[in-house]
Amino acid sequence: TNNKIGNQILDKPEAEDVTIIEDNGSIILATTTSTQDSGLLDYILPRFKEETGIEAKVVAVGTGKAIQMGVDGEADVLLVHAKSSEEEFVKSGHADARFDVMYNDFVLIGPENDPAGLVEKGDVISALALLSEGNYVFVSRGDDSGTHKKELGIWKDAKIEPVGDWYISAGKGMGDVIQMADEMVGYTLCDRATYLAMRDNVDLKIVVESDLALLNQYGVMAVNPNKNKEINGEGAMTFVDWILSEKTQKLIGEYGKEEFGQALFIPNAKK
Amino acid sequence: MEININGLMKDYGERTVLNIESLLFESNKLYGIIGPNGAGKSTLLRIISGLEQSTKGEILYNGCVLNKPILKHITFMSQRHYLLKTTVFNNIAYPLTLRKYHKKIIENMVDEIMMDLQLFELKDQLAISLSGGEAQKVALARALIFEPQLLLLDEPTANIDPNSIKLIEKLILKRNKEKKGTTLMITHNMEQARRLCDEVVFIENGKLKVQGKEKQVLV
Amino acid sequence: MEININGLMKDYGERTVLNIESLLFESNKLYGIIGPNGAGKSTLLRIISGLEQSTKGEILYNGCVLNKPILKHITFMSQRHYLLKTTVFNNIAYPLTLRKYHKKIIENMVDEIMMDLQLFELKDQLAISLSGGEAQKVALARALIFEPQLLLLDEPTANIDPNSIKLIEKLILKRNKEKKGTTLMITHNMEQARRLCDEVVFIENGKLKVQGKEKQVLV
């Protein structure tokens, strides 16, 4: 019967059937808006509850805030994508370790007709350099998120300081920024998963992709349970083990194939 | 202004509070309206003033039904008068301000009536802080000042002291003598009705009981 | 209840509206308070009732200053009475409800006073829809019903028809004869003062002018 229930849940992954699953407490998972907006969590988390009896409560915020929640001990486990901040986090003793979970990549997206002709450039640094000449709008997350940090890193590599009317600092989540870029007929940098999830709603296409500089690595960290007695350290470890497990990794690799014709995330946990 | 009432009825729910077959108020006369509490006197005046709709019947003002130009020449001083949240002066001046009189003229007119009613000392006092009788005088002054062709007064001297009543009656009589307009005045003071009115109308249970020269009615 | 007033003063801003050096109201007597509009009569009653603070001076109720138990035995019917947004019955019953009388007793008492004042037909009518005189009767009934030791009435019959005035005066006199408490009553009706009062107090410009048996004062 167990198997049957599992199938039901897989059939309708967003449904969360609390009543028939034993209750083993809950953990708070702080993660980025991109994992929630892409629909991945709704897809895999029912499975976690089913297998472990632990409920993962997702709080989707910017990476900056997710990490702050970790520092404050407000979250039990973090699933974020800002490698250097994460390593800093571990170094400061807020977590014992960080593990790679999966990656996808960032893409530079822009209007269908690509008025700036970025498609020809092929690499992100020269594409951004062209944008910085100021004739085309670029919408930045501007919110200290993983994506924003990535973008700032690229500007730095390109030795350009992005200022001017063309550079829109939005201070908003990924989905909102994509919509703003669409509305303003501009460009933006975003993760592929969110773009794929939203592409039907906007007139934007990918103009630069597959640049090594655009890799987007997600990591998972169980927050140091010594911070306060409310932290569910055990549950957090269970989650980390679970998301790194072969079965879950496979599940991650499958997400999106049906709907978008390609996987949104590539699992890369090291065993 | 001549008022001609025909088949007037007013119902509140089941109850008919006013039912007057025919009643005529002639031009420039002063009428007293008397009758027990709840007889329908105020209701009648409210309907004549246009504040309330009758259930049935018709009222003609100089032969016409009520319209905006006529309305401008009617005023009604209610039993529970409302004074504006401003000074006594501004309250009395208000109808003149509405008619865009010149400031100087307004001042003269208001000063005059305040003198007549011994209100002058209260000129700049806020109306909300007046005593009951003072407030009633102000409401009366406000109604009298623009010399309406039809003046409807609902117990205008109920809270007034005997001396002031004399002043007020003098003003009302003067208006009547100078033929400045028709006056209908509700009162429970039979002496007053006798002193002032050309004719008295007695209403009971919503029905017109007697109309006539005061002496006949007030027996 | 005996009321002893000493050096009472009330100022509004610059103006002194009440300045009474000494005044005594004896137990179980009926006093009339008369005087021109704005003399300070209502102010005096409001201060005695505890609704307003005096600027200076002292009032003793049976020798004590005002406190909560005494307050329970005083009532004040204001010139601009406020009726509750409910039926006539509930309005009159309200002071008894506050005193947690038994429902049956309340009903009997209210019915009786409604009979006395010819209000019975209005029992279930909403108080807001009453005529001016009807409302005044209800306010009076509400003040009389719980038989206060000190009854303060501010022009209680100003809007009442002559017949009803007789009923009301009968009720007030009965109370006085049965020595159920002290009554202070403001009125502008000199006839009424003569008919009812044991003693009359004449106030002018905030000052006590004459106090005495009615005949001496009302000349």
Add this chain to the structure above:
Amino acid sequence: MGYIMEGVKEAFNLLLSLDREIYSIILLSIFVSFTSTIISAVIGTPIGLFLALKKFKLKKMVTRLLYTFMSLPPVVVGLFVAIIISRRGPLGHLGLLFTPSAMIIAQTLLITPIIMGITFNNAKEQGQEIRQICMTLGGNRWDTLILLIKEMRISILIAIVTGFGRAISEVGAVMLVGGNILGHTRVMTTFIAMNNSMGNYSMSIAMGTVLLVISFIVNSILYKYVVGD
């Protein structure tokens, strides 16, 4: 424009679909906003009446502060509550963050000043007379409070309706302290905000329509009950 038509259509589908998830979101919204409105009314009405009728020093100051608190920003209230009930905060041991209780607390803080302020303002105009009547007829403080509430019921109703409207429609506070967790703390407004940022406009419009319909029904019931027509 198409989104709007589509959204309204979808609103019907949403309601008719009998989807358990959608219904639990709607019910949670109603529950949270109702509870906080009731708590706020119970606290705000008497205090508003009291402040209006009592003379005391600093009354002017208190009045202005009260009006100021009527414009408390939901995001600030949310953050404030979040800090207090966060694990490191003084009430952390209660484990309230990201629960419906937290949302109720935040909304209560948000709308109590609104209910209090509107009640206060109306009582300043009509309350004195009512208080005096009760006093002269022998009522004590408690009687006065009861009578004030009865006589001012329509004014108090509008205060409560305004408060409820604010509670059920605000998103800033509940997003912060509730966290928009599926199946736990997701309410109508956070659902709408989330769908907005996912670009699912017609879903947002649909839920927005449902929200307005609920608001309409609640107002009608309250109105009927209080005004009696």
Add this chain to the structure above:
Amino acid sequence: MGYIMEGVKEAFNLLLSLDREIYSIILLSIFVSFTSTIISAVIGTPIGLFLALKKFKLKKMVTRLLYTFMSLPPVVVGLFVAIIISRRGPLGHLGLLFTPSAMIIAQTLLITPIIMGITFNNAKEQGQEIRQICMTLGGNRWDTLILLIKEMRISILIAIVTGFGRAISEVGAVMLVGGNILGHTRVMTTFIAMNNSMGNYSMSIAMGTVLLVISFIVNSILYKYVVGD
């Protein structure tokens, strides 16, 4: 708790720093909310008075709808406005999206029902008498409107203060239609929301404190001007 103390301290730093960016955010907030409050008051007050005093069929229905619209959720209003003025929307050619004008439009839609509803409710109680006085003394409709506004100024004030409070404190609508663009459409509430999502709590609290102080000053000025004390 530390955040809160820190935040209040930071609020002073913020104000004293004379940072142009911070000041332009504050000024934009005030400008946008003020403008929308004025527009809403000009529209909402007369209509509210009119609805309260006029007898017409469906009045009960209109009343309830009005109360319902008092609980319009900012996110829905924002989305609605965004759809209308987006590139593909009917007013797209005006290029209003992500401009202060868009924020004013959204806030105006949001608070007009609030101002209208509160005015309506108060006018139902006191308005009839005022209207009748004006009529019996020879005033026309316009005179009546003026007199109603004068006599009910305190009630109207509270309606406007409530509306302004809602406008300056809401984030859902301005975030959507303004876009929180640095130097263009970033206002106090979107700044706070953004700092929240960045985990800069003390910055949020600081700006929240500034917002309340401004609200206090605006209320005090309005109050002094209208009530005259």
